[in-house]
Amino acid sequence: PDTFEPQKFFQTSGLSKMSASQVKDVFRFIDNDQSGYLDEEELKSExxxxxxxxxxxxxNLAEKSTIHMRKTPSVSLTSVHPxxxxxLGDINSDFTRADEDEEIIVKxxxxxxxxxxxxxxxxxxxxLNQKNANLIEVNGKLDLVFDHNLNATNI
Structure with missing residues (x-):
C-alpha cells in the first residue's frame, strides 16, 4: 500500500485552502461520524x-496531521477509533467556547x-498510545512530539 504523506494529501485535497469555519465543520463531522473506522482486528494487525x-x-491556515482516511473499494476507514x-471533537468544542489559551488532557x-x-x-x-503512562510521563512525551514534529509552530 501507498504511504500517507500529509503535505501531499492536504495540497491535492484542497484542505490547505479551508477557512477556519470549514475546519470547524470538519471537526463537527468527525465528532458526529462514527461509521467506517478500523475494527479491533485491523488495528491490531498494523x-x-x-x-x-x-x-x-x-x-495562516497551516495544518499538519498524521490522522487520515484510507479508502477501500467499499468504505473509507479512519486510522483512529471513533x-x-x-x-477530539469534544476538546475542539471546548476550545471554540473559550477565548483564552487552554490545554486539556484526557485518559x-x-x-x-x-x-x-x-x-x-x-x-x-x-x-498517545501510552497505556501505562501517568500524567507526568504523558507531559514528557508531549514535549518530544512538539520538539520533533512541530518545532517551528511555537505552540
Missing part, C-alpha cells in the same frame, strides 16, 4: 505509532491519552 496528531493554525475521534477508556492544546490561535490535538 504497527501502531506511539502518537498521532492534528495541528491547525487559524492565522471513541477517540469523539474525544480514554481504552487507556489512550488524548491531549488538546490551544495557544495564540493555534490548536494541537495528540493521541
Amino acid at each position: 504497527k501502531e505509532p506511539q502518537f498521532k496528531f492534528i495541528y491547525f493554525n487559524h492565522m 471513541d477517540l475521534m469523539k474525544i 480514554a477508556m481504552s487507556d489512550y491519552w488524548v491531549v488538546g492544546k490551544k495557544s495564540d490561535q493555534r490548536e494541537l490535538y495528540v493521541i
Whole structure:
C-alpha cells in the first residue's frame, strides 16, 4: 500500500485552502461520524505509532496531521477509533467556547491519552498510545512530539 504523506494529501485535497469555519465543520463531522473506522482486528494487525496528531493554525491556515482516511473499494476507514475521534471533537468544542489559551488532557477508556492544546490561535490535538503512562510521563512525551514534529509552530 501507498504511504500517507500529509503535505501531499492536504495540497491535492484542497484542505490547505479551508477557512477556519470549514475546519470547524470538519471537526463537527468527525465528532458526529462514527461509521467506517478500523475494527479491533485491523488495528491490531498494523504497527501502531506511539502518537498521532492534528495541528491547525487559524492565522495562516497551516495544518499538519498524521490522522487520515484510507479508502477501500467499499468504505473509507479512519486510522483512529471513533471513541477517540469523539474525544477530539469534544476538546475542539471546548476550545471554540473559550477565548483564552487552554490545554486539556484526557485518559480514554481504552487507556489512550488524548491531549488538546490551544495557544495564540493555534490548536494541537495528540493521541498517545501510552497505556501505562501517568500524567507526568504523558507531559514528557508531549514535549518530544512538539520538539520533533512541530518545532517551528511555537505552540
